[in-house]
Amino acid sequence: MVRGRKSTGEDRSDRLSEYESKRNFEKTPEPGPRQRRSRTGRRFVIQKHRASQLHYDLRLEVNGVLKSWAVPKGPSLNPKDKRLAMAVEDHPLDYAGFEGVIPEGEYGGGTVMLWDQGTYIPDDDTGDVAKGVEKGELKFSLNGKKLKGSWVLVRTRGRQWLLIKHKDAYASDESVTETQARSVLSDRTLAEIASDEGGDVAKAATGDPVEAAPPRRTPKVSRTAKRRSSTASPSRSRKASSGARQRGGGRHAPGRS
Numbered sequence: 476m477v478r479g480r481k482s483t484g485e486d487r488s489d490r491l492s493e494y495e496s497k498r499n500f501e502k503t504p505e506p507g508p509r510q511r512r513s514r515t516g517r518r519f520v521i522q523k524h525r526a527s528q529l530h531y532d533l534r535l536e537v538n539g540v541l542k543s544w545a546v547p548k549g550p551s552l553n554p555k556d557k558r559l560a561m562a563v564e565d566h567p568l569d570y571a572g573f574e575g576v577i578p579e580g581e582y583g584g585g586t587v588m589l590w591d592q593g594t595y596i597p598d599d600d601t602g603d604v605a606k607g608v609e610k611g612e613l614k615f616s617l618n619g620k621k622l623k624g625s626w627v628l629v630r631t632r633g634r635q636w637l638l639i640k641h642k643d644a645y646a647s648d649e650s651v652t653e654t655q656a657r658s659v660l661s662d663r664t665l666a667e668i669a670s671d672e673g674g675d676v677a678k679a680a681t682g683d684p685v686e687a688a689p690p691r692r693t694p695k696v697s698r699t700a701k702r703r704s705s706t707a708s709p710s711r712s713r714k715a716s717s718g719a720r721q722r723g724g725g726r727h728a729p730g731r732s
Contacts, residue, residue: 545563546560586679624643
């Protein structure tokens, strides 16, 4: 133990060593393993990440780092759904603000979106969050921009956990990852983030729902053009009708008296 330093169990730098070892910070824009704590100490984020496969990273601030789980199908508001959540390495708190493109060839190469953010509080049954994680059962309530209410993380074996929504006023059948697909930070889709920041747009777009296609890229028709179109159409129709009567020699159309 270093002299003059209080021992508090596992050191934060040790917990971030795996995070640091997997990244080349001269190439990736991801934040380095700087140690700090938020004002509340209870920050949470969910980042939508189109790497080799699309997944959602749930991160809870615990003792100065972000405990992290990769959720392949993303969170569900339906208490009947038990979503696989794979525990991954702790991340630094600065990662909670990260949105951008990790270069291809680097660890986790692809586009990252800040999909939700806010604070959380452990339920009374959990109390000490770190002990809950160690025990393998963590009950908590989220107060995010998209996700709210009571949730539980339960470890099944090894790194495998389940993320489950509790029955409460915020539970529903809404497919929240489909209906609320844009970034809470920038209101961008994955494809827009990739386009703006030099990523693989085609790859990123596979993580966006069809209805989340960027409206800003759709050509707009001016009001003047719409008025011309609406006023020109009846005139062309009358001319076409008149021409047809002249060609027909004034004969009645079939089936009419």
